[in-house]
Amino acid sequence: MHSRTFVHGFTAALAAALTLAGGQAYAAAAGSGSGDELRAARVVTYDASASAEFRAAVDRGAAIWNESVDAVELRPATAGQRANIRILADNGWPRAQTTSLGNGTVYIGRQAVNQGYDTVRISAHELGHILGLPDRKPGPCSSLMSGSSAGVPCTNPYPNAAEKAQVEGNFDAALARPAAPAVPDAVIVG
Numbered sequence: 001m002h003s004r005t006f007v008h009g010f011t012a013a014l015a016a017a018l019t020l021a022g023g024q025a026y027a028a029a030a031g032s033g034s035g036d037e038l039r040a041a042r043v044v045t046y047d048a049s050a051s052a053e054f055r056a057a058v059d060r061g062a063a064i065w066n067e068s069v070d071a072v073e074l075r076p077a078t079a080g081q082r083a084n085i086r087i088l089a090d091n092g093w094p095r096a097q098t099t100s101l102g103n104g105t106v107y108i109g110r111q112a113v114n115q116g117y118d119t120v121r122i123s124a125h126e127l128g129h130i131l132g133l134p135d136r137k138p139g140p141c142s143s144l145m146s147g148s149s150a151g152v153p154c155t156n157p158y159p160n161a162a163e164k165a166q167v168e169g170n171f172d173a174a175l176a177r178p179a180a181p182a183v184p185d186a187v188i189v190g
Contacts, residue, residue, distance in 0.1 A: 041073040042171050044102040044130075047083035048076065054108040054119055058087050061123030064157050065131065068164050071171035072102065072131060085130055087123075094122045096129035101174055104130050117148060118155040125157075132170035133163055 048058040062074035077083035098104035139146025141154035
C-alpha cells in the first residue's frame with residue numbers, strides 16, 4: 001500500500017478546502033514522511049447498502065483502488081452520512097453516472113454478471129469512472145478500463161500504471177484548483 005504523508009498544520013485547511021470542492025472530503029493523515037512532501041488523500045465515501053448481492057465485490061473494488069493510489073481514498077459512508085457515491089444493483093448493464101470528480105452513482109448491472117463477467121472487475125471498473133477514467137475499448141485484460149472488451153475470461157480488477165497515474169493526476173489537480181461548479185450528469189456505460 002502506498003504511504004500517505006502530510007505537512008504539519010496543513011490538514012485542517014486542506015479538509016476545509018476539499019469540503020468546498022464537493023462532497024465529504026477529509027485530509028487523511030497516515031505514514032511518517034520526511035515532512036518535505038505534501039500528500040493528503042481526498043476521502044470519497046460510498047454507500048453500497050443497495051448493492052444487494054454485490055456488496056462484497058463493491059468493497060473489494062474500493063479496497064483495490066485504495067491499494068493502488070494515494071490521492072484519493074474510498075471509504076464506506078457511516079450511518080446518516082451523505083455519500084459521494086451511491087452504488088445500486090439493477091438488471092441492466094453496469095454503468096456509472098458521474099456528477100463531478102469523485103461523485104455520482106454506480107449501477108452494478110446483473111446483465112453482465114449473468115453473461116459471466118467478474119463482479120470485482122465490474123466494481124473496480126465502474127468506480128474508475130467515478131474517479132475520472134474513461135472507457136478504453138477495445139483493450140487488453142491488463143487495462144481495467146477496457147471493461148467488457150477484454151472478454152469474459154478476464155478477471156483482472158487492478159488498474160494499470162497509466163490508469164493509476166491518471167487518477168492520481170485527477171485528484172492532485174483537483175486539490176490545486178478552486179472548486180468548480182458541478183458538471184451536468186454524464187452516464188458512462190462500462
